[in-house]
Amino acid sequence: MKKRFWAPFIITLTLGTLVSAALRPERTQTPPAGYPIGGTVADFKLKNVDGSVISLSNYKDKKGVIVVFTSNHCPFSKVYEERIIGLDKKYAAQGFPVLAINSNDAGDYEENSFDNMKKRAQEKGYSFPYLQDETQAVAKAFGATRTPHVFILRNDGSKFTVQYIGTIDDNYQDPAGVTKRYVEDAVSNILMGKPVVVTQTKAVGCAIGWKDA
Amino acid sequence: MIKCIRLLGAWLFLGHQVVQAQEVSVVKWKEIQNILSQSSDTTYIVNFWATWCKPCVAELPHFEEVQKNYKDRNVKVIMVSMDFAKDLTARVIPFVSQHQLTGKVWLLNEPDANNWINKISTEWSGAIPATLIVNNQKKKKVFFEQKLDYDRLVKELSDFL
Numbered sequence: 001m002k003k004r005f006w007a008p009f010i011i012t013l014t015l016g017t018l019v020s021a022a023l024r025p026e027r028t029q030t031p032p033a034g035y036p037i038g039g040t041v042a043d044f045k046l047k048n049v050d051g052s053v054i055s056l057s058n059y060k061d062k063k064g065v066i067v068v069f070t071s072n073h074c075p076f077s078k079v080y081e082e083r084i085i086g087l088d089k090k091y092a093a094q095g096f097p098v099l100a101i102n103s104n105d106a107g108d109y110e111e112n113s114f115d116n117m118k119k120r121a122q123e124k125g126y127s128f129p130y131l132q133d134e135t136q137a138v139a140k141a142f143g144a145t146r147t148p149h150v151f152i153l154r155n156d157g158s159k160f161t162v163q164y165i166g167t168i169d170d171n172y173q174d175p176a177g178v179t180k181r182y183v184e185d186a187v188s189n190i191l192m193g194k195p196v197v198v199t200q201t202k203a204v205g206c207a208i209g210w211k212d213a
Numbered sequence: 214m215i216k217c218i219r220l221l222g223a224w225l226f227l228g229h230q231v232v233q234a235q236e237v238s239v240v241k242w243k244e245i246q247n248i249l250s251q252s253s254d255t256t257y258i259v260n261f262w263a264t265w266c267k268p269c270v271a272e273l274p275h276f277e278e279v280q281k282n283y284k285d286r287n288v289k290v291i292m293v294s295m296d297f298a299k300d301l302t303a304r305v306i307p308f309v310s311q312h313q314l315t316g317k318v319w320l321l322n323e324p325d326a327n328n329w330i331n332k333i334s335t336e337w338s339g340a341i342p343a344t345l346i347v348n349n350q351k352k353k354k355v356f357f358e359q360k361l362d363y364d365r366l367v368k369e370l371s372d373f374l
Binding site for chain 2: 073079109174177201205206209
């Protein structure tokens, strides 16, 4: 008797789920919404290439963090690699280090395996952590869609807030041809206690391939 | 005799395709802008790809097929490569002939992408593959930041024809 009572509810629920799944528009690669400018970043914890585990809360004594979603395989990441190393060199000493995250599926590109990440960080002498976002949960939380994709976080005391989302500068092909240094301008302003002027930019990059897509 | 002419025609046609396959024009934003602002009843499929982008390469044959099957229906396919301009001769041209791409291939040499991504679509984050389908006379435009296949392209095109 009890079973019979619940059956219609269970059937309705199951059908409802099926129907809503079927009606969902077919856009498997829809970019995640992510944090808006000014949004508070939830703490996360990821494995670093040196074997340690790093969380955002490790940075609570810093003025901010330059979070860079990057990858081993992507030509855009490769051409920006030296510039990313340069950002850490310039700003880590001022309390604003780089934190690199690889959210790519190593199944798509073997170059992004944890072993290859370790190699890359060693070869290039990364002075900053290079974290593996294996479940891609961090990329999704941020709304990172491509590599490289930069998020500048300001430490507001009790929380980290997003102050800039976008590209490093305005010329991926030629560092000598750069006229606008978006990330440097943003970090400099934050360090001076000023608001960031250009808060969002776009750039062409390699799509982060979602594992469930 | 007719067979002979047919063969000759086929040979000329194939020959022409081979020539086309080896042509990759390096373009500036202006050329893309011309496509976006043209007023004829032509439906343009503009795909953004790169030789090193696996999902992009995987969908290339679908775009080739659409281009072949729809060329008499005012549909033009333009494959816009985001490869670096310095890789044109060493990488892009060999790739295009190796994959026997017969469609129009452009290499867009405009490194300040922040200036033009939103002009393609404000929905575009900048990740590739990405595809724009546009017909100005019909005032229709649709954009995808995702992989597409032949069936999906045909389905989307049906709204434009």
